[in-house]
Amino acid sequence: MSRVRADDYEDKRQGILDAAAVLFAQAGYANVKMMDIATACGASKSMLYHYFPKKEDVLFEIMKSQVQSYLEATEEVMARPSAPEERLHEFVSMWMRRASEARARITVLMYEYKFLPKRQRALVNDVARRLIERVAELVSQVNPELRVVGPTHHRTYTLLLFGLLNWTEVWFRSTGPIGPGEMADMIFDLFLNGLKAVGPAPRLRSGRA
Numbered sequence: 001m002s003r004v005r006a007d008d009y010e011d012k013r014q015g016i017l018d019a020a021a022v023l024f025a026q027a028g029y030a031n032v033k034m035m036d037i038a039t040a041c042g043a044s045k046s047m048l049y050h051y052f053p054k055k056e057d058v059l060f061e062i063m064k065s066q067v068q069s070y071l072e073a074t075e076e077v078m079a080r081p082s083a084p085e086e087r088l089h090e091f092v093s094m095w096m097r098r099a100s101e102a103r104a105r106i107t108v109l110m111y112e113y114k115f116l117p118k119r120q121r122a123l124v125n126d127v128a129r130r131l132i133e134r135v136a137e138l139v140s141q142v143n144p145e146l147r148v149v150g151p152t153h154h155r156t157y158t159l160l161l162f163g164l165l166n167w168t169e170v171w172f173r174s175t176g177p178i179g180p181g182e183m184a185d186m187i188f189d190l191f192l193n194g195l196k197a198v199g200p201a202p203r204l205r206s207g208r209a
Contacts, residue, residue, distance in 0.1 A: 013051050015041050017065070018104075020058045025107035029059055029115045059112060060120040066105045067124060071131045073098065078134055084141035089188045091138065095165050096184040100174040110166060132158060143195050161191055 019041035023032045034055050038048040052058045077090045099106050116124065132155070139161070140146055140154035147154060164187055174180050 012043070016043070016048060016051055017058065017062055021062050021102075021104040021108050024059065024062070024112055025104040029055075029108070029112040056115070056117055056120070059108070060116060060124070062105055063109050063113065063116065063124050064120075064127065066102065066109055067127045067131060070095070070098065071127055071134070074131060074134050078138060084138060085192065088138055088142055088192065089184075091135065092161075092165070092188045092191075093181065093184040096168075096180040096187070099165070099169045100172075100180040103169065106166075106169050110170075132162070135161070139195070142192070146195075157195060164191060 016037065020032070020037045023036055023040055027036075032055070034048055035045055037055075037058065038045045041048075052061070073094050074091060077087050077094060080087055080090065082090070113121070113124075136155045136158040139158045146157060150156075168183065168187065172178075172183060178186075
């Protein structure tokens, strides 16, 4: 007979993941023990193992759920009837808002990825690949000339956008003089103006005649 889950099962599970994300972000995955996580979320070690048999399972769930949430939110943006430029702005705004609300998880995703076992890494990579493909589709809609310049240029510019978004989260603090919304506008304007300038015609390079 299968065991019936308690009504607060998901809440407790989420609490464990939130506490672990903060610990991993502050001390590093390798320096955190399961007992540390149990103490941080006010649980016994045996209760913790009921939810996650191994520490790497906690890390995997933090990363997979974060990337999956971005993919689902991106799909919602892509489904809107607005113009491509508007949807790109909505995507950037969504990313900055979610990143500012989940700084610990973003830090873990960026710096602790190397500790994922190969099989779990492949699963996270699959979700990330689908996310990149969806955003690349949107980028190519904003400027179809990217595909004229080169068959992979739309993906390259997409990765540049992700680099801009992710690196911003390393230093950006939403409690400073610039909020997440204004920062999203700045990133969008910077990326869009450069993106719209791309075309098949040759352009002058800095320091070249």
